[in-house]
Amino acid sequence: MSIIDAHQHFWWIAKRKRPLPPLFGDRLARDFTPDDLLPELRAAGIDHTLLVQSLDDYDETLQYLDIADEYAFVAGVVGWIPLADEAACARALDTLTRRPKFVGMRHLIAYEPDAAWVLRTNVLTSLGMLAERRLVFEAIPINQQQLDAVIEAAQRVPDLSIVLNHLGRPPVPEHGWEPWASQIARAAACPNISVKLSAGGDLVARWQWSTDALRRYVDHVIGRFGPDRVMAASNWPVVLLGGNFAEVWRGITDLISALKTAEQAAVLGGTAQRIYRLGDR
Secondary structure (H helix, E strand, O other): OOOEEEEEOOEOOOOOOOOOOHHHOOOOOOOEOHHHHHHHHHHHOOOEEEEEOOOOOHHHHHHHHHHHHHOOOEEEEEEOOOOOOHHHHHHHHHHHOOOOOEEEEEOOHHHOOOOOHHHOHHHHHHHHHHHHOOOEEEEOOOOHHHHHHHHHHHHHOOOOEEEEOHHHOOOOOOOOOOOHHHHHHHHHOOOOEEEEEOOOHHHHOOOOOOHHHHHHHHHHHHHHHOHHHEEEOOOEOHHHHOOOHHHHHHHHHHHOOOOOHHHHHHHHHHHHHHHOOOOOO
16 A cells, blocks of 8 residues: 655745745745655655645746656645636646646635635636546635635535645634534535645644644544545645654554554545546546
């Protein structure tokens, strides 16, 4: 079985302007490269990763695809394309789908002033193009309104595979539960939505990694979605704001340790392999 870390990033500060959220301070204001990550992957027994966009920048996507060609451990790239411009989206897809490791795209909806941005007519049209090409759309909602919009988008484009990043942003620092728990149940009712078992930057920037604190949220997600729609993901290097790679990956494996062997295998690689069609493109 191939172990897959379904969410990580690289960046070089001098190559591309990178406005980090004020909440992060300057803790991530340095380069994070494949050679930095590779020893961590080897120590954790991880075979492959999914390299996910960190900027709404088409050039970064091209750079990531070149990195994936150079480093075999990168099994797929989740890039960025201009969903709000249907013609430009179609042109980008024509180019990117020639690259076998291009498996999907993400837009940083958290930074859109309009919480329902994904429901705009032009965006939905572009999402339909992704669905036609069997590409994944990754969503990173950080509040109730954004998650509601993503759920509605899943209902409007039922052939589109949508992956919620970072457990749909559970209210861990606040020790909260609702409305997140009910929204997760609604999301799970959409068969085209899957979830990454990971912690987002707005969470870890103000919270030290705690496997125990995450447990009830992870249990709820797995209970609703099932292991076949949940995938393990580190969110390196962002997760370094709250812990180191080794403890985070140990925590993830501990959180699924009560599952059956086949279910653990799904979360640790099988789900990502299937959802992103890794190696099939």
